[in-house]
Amino acid sequence: MTFDPGQLGQSKADLAETLRALRRRAGRTQVWLAQRCNMSQTKLSNIETGRSTPGLVDVELILRALDAPPESVAEVAALARLAHTEWQGKRASWRRGLEKRQSELAGLEADALTLRYFLPAMVTGLLATPEYIRASLGHSPVDTSKTIAKKLDRQAVLYDKRKRFTFLLSEQAVRWAVVPRAAMAVQIDRLVSLSHLSNVRIGVIPLGTVVGRGPMNTFTVYDQRLATVETFTGRIVFQDARDIAEHLEVFGLYERNALFGEEARALLGEWATAYRS
Secondary structure: OOOOHHHHHHHHHHHHHHHHHHHHHOOOOHHHHHHHOOOOHHHHHHHHOOOOOOOHHHHHHHHHHOOOOHHHHHHHHHHHHHHOEEEEEHHHHHHHOHHHHHHHHHHHHHHOOEEEEEEOOOOOHHHOOHHHHHHHOOOOOOOOHHHHHHHHHHHHHHHOOOOEEEEEEEHHHHHOOOOOHHHHHHHHHHHHHHOOOOOEEEEEEOOOOOOOOOOOOOEEEEOOOEEEEEOOOEEEEEOOHHHHHHHHHHHHHHHHOOEOHHHHHHHHHHHHHHHHO
8 A cells, every 4th residue: 555644544444444344244243253352342343433543463353353355454454554653744733833743742752761863864852952943943934932942841851860862863964054153063062961961872873884774764763652754744653563663673773883972972072173163
């Protein structure tokens, strides 16, 4: 199934309808199927009416119990994956206010204990100076004053010692001149400073590092339950365990090729000095 952001809102209803149709085509009752899948009839009813989205294990149990044909299995698997994926368009965020997105991110950060950020293009707001944040929002066609304030407020989460943060930045992300040269040096200094926090790991991947996979997208993984991927026009939220596992695999690849600790700080110091000279 080809990915189309417009499909995401409809996929949950389509999944419910398809599962219901498969049961009826097999001539089975909800009671029979619920018993075979070791779930309550209420849960199955909620799945078939779209009131709740089944987990991938539940979908697999239902398909197996109904002895669904291979073509139906493929269709339902694609629908289930879409049902666990959400598209958040940038224009919709502009309409409702960018600061609301910051509140959502704060909620995700509050709930997670292990947070991983892959940053191939720019520095993320948690690590950014006020001037950098202001400049990075300069293209937004709406008032960003509240958004800037909320981004800065979110940075307090870095000092929560219960949480573990790993940030991976490419050399481009660190050195891309979002602000004037002197301000870029201050931004890089901030990365060095934050890297001394005991619960924050900042890794850098210098240009010339041989990595077989290209850094395609900025993404964040919250524990092992959710991943968000940034694009020019919005973001995709993945809850499918397979999608999350793949992003963790990609993150691990780049993490193994990144410099941390004193090596990273020495390189960051060189880049800051270059901006000052």
